[in-house]
Amino acid sequence: MSDELRGVVVSHADLASALVEAVERITGRQDGLVAVSNTGCGRELLEQRVAEAVGDAPAVVFVDLPSGSCLQASAHYLQTHEDVAVVAGVNLAMLIDFLYHRDVTPREAAERAAETAARAVRVLTR
Amino acid sequence: MSVLVRVDDRLVHGQVVVGWGRALTLRQLVLVDDAIAASDWEQDLYRMGVPGDMSIEFASVDVARERFTEWDRADDHGMVLVSDVDTLAQLCAVAPVQRVNLGGIHQGPDRTQRLAYVYLSDAEAQELRALADRGIAITAQDVPTTRPVPLREVLG
Numbered sequence: 001m002s003d004e005l006r007g008v009v010v011s012h013a014d015l016a017s018a019l020v021e022a023v024e025r026i027t028g029r030q031d032g033l034v035a036v037s038n039t040g041c042g043r044e045l046l047e048q049r050v051a052e053a054v055g056d057a058p059a060v061v062f063v064d065l066p067s068g069s070c071l072q073a074s075a076h077y078l079q080t081h082e083d084v085a086v087v088a089g090v091n092l093a094m095l096i097d098f099l100y101h102r103d104v105t106p107r108e109a110a111e112r113a114a115e116t117a118a119r120a121v122r123v124l125t126r
Numbered sequence: 127m128s129v130l131v132r133v134d135d136r137l138v139h140g141q142v143v144v145g146w147g148r149a150l151t152l153r154q155l156v157l158v159d160d161a162i163a164a165s166d167w168e169q170d171l172y173r174m175g176v177p178g179d180m181s182i183e184f185a186s187v188d189v190a191r192e193r194f195t196e197w198d199r200a201d202d203h204g205m206v207l208v209s210d211v212d213t214l215a216q217l218c219a220v221a222p223v224q225r226v227n228l229g230g231i232h233q234g235p236d237r238t239q240r241l242a243y244v245y246l247s248d249a250e251a252q253e254l255r256a257l258a259d260r261g262i263a264i265t266a267q268d269v270p271t272t273r274p275v276p277l278r279e280v281l282g
Contacts, residue, residue: 041232042135045233045234067175068139069139072136
C-alpha cells in the first residue's frame with residue numbers, strides 16, 4: 001500500500017542486504033524494505049544513497065550502530081526531513097515486526113521498533 | 127613521534143575508535159573542521175561515537191593553528207582528524223604537521239579510484255604531492271593491520 005511507511009536499512013558492508021533478504025525469506029514479502037550499504041561511501045555520498053532509498057514517502061531509517069558513518073549520514077538526512085525517523089541498533093526482529101506495522105507515523109514506528117528489538121534480546125544459560 | 131593526522135571523510139567511526147584506537151591506545155581525538163566546530167548538534171552526533179576512555183575536541187583550522195603544538199606533544203595517544211585534502215592542506219599551512227594517514231577518501235566529483243578506500247581528483251593528488259615535497263610523510267592505510275601504502279604508490 002502506497003500510504004504505508006517505507007523502511008530503509010543502512011549498514012556497514014553487506015549486513016543491510018542480508019537482513020532484508022532474511023526478512024523476505026521469513027515473511028515471503030518483498031515490499032517495504034530497502035537496503036543501503038556504506039561501502040565505498042563518504043558521508044555525503046551515503047546520505048545521497050539514503051535519500052534515494054527513502055524517496056518522497058514517509059520512512060523509518062534503520063541503522064546498524066548507534067554511532068559511526070551510517071548514523072551520521074542518516075542523522076544528517078533527518079535534519080531536513082520531518083517525515084523520517086531514525087532508529088539505531090537494527091535487528092531482524094524489529095524489521096519483521098515493522099513490516100506488519102507500517103500504518104503509523106515514522107516516530108511511532110521507530111519507537112515500536114526499539115521496544116521490539118529490546119524484547120528480542122534474550123540470555124539463555126544451562 | 128609527532129601526532130598522526132588522518133584524512134577520513136567519515137571522521138569518527140569504527141576504524142578510528144576501534145581499529146586505530148586499540149592499536150595506538152588512543153585517548154584523545156581532535157576533529158578539525160570549520161563547519162563542525164560551529165555546529166553543536168553535529169558535535170553531539172560525533173560525540174556519540176567516542177568510547178568512554180577517549181575524549182574528543184572540536185576545532186576550526188584557526189584554532190588548530192594555536193593548539194596543534196599541544197596536540198603534537200600528546201603524540202602516540204592522540205589523533206587529529208580532517209575530512210578532506212583541502213582541510214589537510216589548510217592545516218598544514220598553519221601547523222607543523224609531520225605525519226599524515228590517508229584513511230578514507232571516497233567517491234566524489236572528478237575523483238578517480240587510487241585504492242579501495244582512496245579516491246582523488248587530479249587537484250587533490252597535486253595538493254598531496256606538494257605536501258610530500260615539503261617533507262610531510264604521507265601514507266594510505268585504512269586500518270592498522272593493513273600495509274601502509276606510500277603516497278608515490280597511491281598516486282602511481
